[in-house]
Amino acid sequence: MSATMSLALIATLAFGGQPVPSGRIAEACSGTETVQIGTQPAKTVPYAITFSADLAGKRYCYDACGKDQTYPISDPLSQPIKLADLDRGNQVRRITFDPATATLSDYQVFDIGLGKVTRQALGTCKPAEFHAPWTSPQ
Numbered sequence: 783m784s785a786t787m788s789l790a791l792i793a794t795l796a797f798g799g800q801p802v803p804s805g806r807i808a809e810a811c812s813g814t815e816t817v818q819i820g821t822q823p824a825k826t827v828p829y830a831i832t833f834s835a836d837l838a839g840k841r842y843c844y845d846a847c848g849k850d851q852t853y854p855i856s857d858p859l860s861q862p863i864k865l866a867d868l869d870r871g872n873q874v875r876r877i878t879f880d881p882a883t884a885t886l887s888d889y890q891v892f893d894i895g896l897g898k899v900t901r902q903a904l905g906t907c908k909p910a911e912f913h914a915p916w917t918s919p920q
Contacts, residue, residue, distance in 0.1 A: 805837035808912035811905030820897025841915035
């Protein structure tokens, strides 16, 4: 089975048997985020993000999807979809989207020189307008 067919099958199964047009996802997510800086007590704050993902093109983006808002999808075939799975230097970032439950999980740890910042967000998502991720001019 080709990668494109696999993406189409996963997208169809993940959305309750309804096909995802062209393997595209667009969601507006909101929920809460827990943030801890160094040894300070953790705080819970509102969390909101809008993203679009092109599974076949293996890219996702935020808001208007400009060059600085577009990133490669870590694993478009995973379930949930791993948008980001980064562990380098002083940053760890894991973002997953589960189309079956319409939930987004966003975990990040980074060092700002004053101590580690740890973020853990969970959002419930609803369909939004799709914006194509930025592509380099040919």
